[in-house]
Amino acid sequence: MSKMSWAAHLRAQANSGQTIAGYCRQRGLKVHQFHYWHSKAKSQDRGGGGGFELLTPEGGLCLRRGSWRVDVQAGFDAELLRSVVRALECA
Numbered sequence: 001m002s003k004m005s006w007a008a009h010l011r012a013q014a015n016s017g018q019t020i021a022g023y024c025r026q027r028g029l030k031v032h033q034f035h036y037w038h039s040k041a042k043s044q045d046r047g048g049g050g051g052f053e054l055l056t057p058e059g060g061l062c063l064r065r066g067s068w069r070v071d072v073q074a075g076f077d078a079e080l081l082r083s084v085v086r087a088l089e090c091a
Contacts, residue, residue, distance in 0.1 A: 006037040 004012070013023040013034070020038075024031045063070045068088050072081060 006034075007041070009034065010038055010041055 009023075009027070009029065013020060016023055018026070020034055021031055023029070024034050061072050063072065063085065070081070070084060070088070
């Protein structure tokens with residue numbers, strides 16, 4: 001599987017001339033994940049507030065909303081992350 005970020009994959013596919021299915025198949029990516037991150041990017045472009053960007057295929061991600069950013073590595077404590085996000089949203 002590729003080590004590119006999903007944002008990089010979205011740009012590369014758009015410039016490749018390939019269909020999403022063909023692009024994903026060639027790189028060992030899951031089509032449904034590609035569509036998920038594509039919809040997140042579109043929501044962000046429409047002013048949907050914060051966004052989520054997959055940093056690695058292994059599951060690390062970056063949460064961004066307004067002026068804050070939280071980098072999360074694979075194996076994170078989901079309850080702790082929920083608490084952190086709630087605290088940041090109230091700040």
